[in-house]
Amino acid sequence: MSEPLSLNYLPTLPRRRDWRIGCAGAGFIMRDCHLVAYANAGFNPVAVASRKVETAREVAAARGVPTVHATLDDLLRDDGVEILDVAVPPDAQPDLIRRAVELGRGRLRGILTQKPLALSVRDARDLVECCAAAGIVLAVNQNMRFDQSVRAAKDALARGLIGEPVLATIDMRAVPHWMPWAEGLPSLSTFVMSIHHLDTFRYWLGTPDRVLASTRPDPRTRFPHRDGINLTILEYDHGPRASAWDDVWAGPKAAADDHPHAIRWRVEGTAGLMHGTIGWPRYPAREPSTLDLWSELVPGGWHRPRWPEVWFPDAFVGTMAQLLVAVEDGTEPEIGGRDNVETIALCEAVFAAATEHRVVEMMKGEG
Numbered sequence: 001m002s003e004p005l006s007l008n009y010l011p012t013l014p015r016r017r018d019w020r021i022g023c024a025g026a027g028f029i030m031r032d033c034h035l036v037a038y039a040n041a042g043f044n045p046v047a048v049a050s051r052k053v054e055t056a057r058e059v060a061a062a063r064g065v066p067t068v069h070a071t072l073d074d075l076l077r078d079d080g081v082e083i084l085d086v087a088v089p090p091d092a093q094p095d096l097i098r099r100a101v102e103l104g105r106g107r108l109r110g111i112l113t114q115k116p117l118a119l120s121v122r123d124a125r126d127l128v129e130c131c132a133a134a135g136i137v138l139a140v141n142q143n144m145r146f147d148q149s150v151r152a153a154k155d156a157l158a159r160g161l162i163g164e165p166v167l168a169t170i171d172m173r174a175v176p177h178w179m180p181w182a183e184g185l186p187s188l189s190t191f192v193m194s195i196h197h198l199d200t201f202r203y204w205l206g207t208p209d210r211v212l213a214s215t216r217p218d219p220r221t222r223f224p225h226r227d228g229i230n231l232t233i234l235e236y237d238h239g240p241r242a243s244a245w246d247d248v249w250a251g252p253k254a255a256a257d258d259h260p261h262a263i264r265w266r267v268e269g270t271a272g273l274m275h276g277t278i279g280w281p282r283y284p285a286r287e288p289s290t291l292d293l294w295s296e297l298v299p300g301g302w303h304r305p306r307w308p309e310v311w312f313p314d315a316f317v318g319t320m321a322q323l324l325v326a327v328e329d330g331t332e333p334e335i336g337g338r339d340n341v342e343t344i345a346l347c348e349a350v351f352a353a354a355t356e357h358r359v360v361e362m363m364k365g366e367g
């Protein structure tokens with residue numbers, strides 16, 4: 001093996017680390033990913049609220065957040081909060097954001113929402129317009145773009161290291177832990193899990209021109225749902241094809257003892273190829289994602305750069321950083337609400353293609 005290839009996989013950090021962040025939601029992702037990452041990065045969460053005050057109290061004590069508000073509305077009214085960080089169920093998020101804009105107008109500088117921004121393009125677009133009209137920067141925690149291997153692959157693509165992209169695939173054989181709020185959502189795996197992979201394809205290759213998809217329920221998930229295992233093909237008129245197998249069943253769990261769950265990705269180009277793994281299925285163990293690259297343009301055979309950071313929780317530095325940088329520079333965030341509207345549109349297209357058994361054409365520039 002040759003010298004490690006130097007790929008840019010880290011986020012750009014803001015000049016100020018002490019932006020005062022208010023945390024709306026205190027569930028798994030806020031407690032174990034957002035707040036852990038912010039502590040590591042030296043960010044400044046000043047207050048937290050949850051639906052139940054006890055949840056917020058526990059998280060504040062565990063993660064050292066100085067102020068607990070009794071209600072979410074109290075947090076949204078907190079004059080000391082400059083940046084709002086939202087992590088509540090997707091069907092509760094739009095109303096919370098609208099209320100945050102109403103109560104934070106003239107004070108709040110930015111909002112970071114969890115993915116999906118909303119469960120429909122219509123709602124997502126409305127949130128973008130509502131924040132823009134109030135002068136609040138809207139960014140989305142669509143954080144697979146900050147998975148270290150996904151980001152490094154984007155750098156390799158942008159530098160033309162594998163030539164023109166031909167085929168990209170993501171093969172997921174892993175079991176997400178659905179939260180209770182997932183029951184009753186209009187879509188399960190498309191908007192909660194596949195969205196990561198669909199957004200990654202958009203990040204690497206852009207928005208596709210059309211979508212083919214198939215879905216079936218997941219035998220492990222006991223509540224009624226339409227989209228469980230998702231099989232998706234994306235077509236780009238300029239050439240590339242992308243495909244994800246989001247196998248959230250992955251066989252009986254006991255079989256995984258000898259054949260561990262995994263997410264593998266691969267991108268082939270006219271002058272090279274790269275493939276990698278996503279370490280998340282081993283969470284909470286810290287297993288870094290990986291990338292191996294071979295290119296006609298980079299001498300030395302296979303390159304296997306490695307890094308210590310992991311997607312969960314380290315990538316959550318990047319999603320907050322992109323918002324803070326945008327607020328400081330007066331620019332659109334790297335993953336702005338407007339961009340995420342197009343990912344929601346892609347989720348809608350995949351869900352329609354799979355459930356209505358038809359090829360769906362994408363409208364570009366949805367945001």
Ligand SMILES: NC(=O)C1=CN([C@@H]2O[C@H](COP(=O)(O)OP(=O)(O)OC[C@H]3O[C@@H](n4cnc5c(N)ncnc54)[C@H](OP(=O)(O)O)[C@@H]3O)[C@@H](O)[C@H]2O)C=CC1
Binds near residue numbers: 052087088143
């Ligand atoms: N980007 C990523 O990689 C990930 C994103 N997520 C997203 O983060 C969000 C939260 O997920 P997660 O932390 O796993 O879920 P949890 O169920 O662990 O936490 C949910 C949080 O939202 C609150 N909540 C529940 N229902 C409502 C409601 N109707 N209105 C307002 N608040 C409510 C809960 O309050 P209380 O407990 O006090 O009742 C709790 O604070 C989801 O949108 C999910 O899609 C999740 C995992 C990974």
Ligand SMILES: O=C1CO[C@H](CO)[C@@H](O)[C@@H]1O
Binds near residue numbers: 176177178192193196
């Ligand atoms: O990455 C993820 C892992 O699975 C979760 C569901 O359990 C998703 O919500 C999440 O975004």
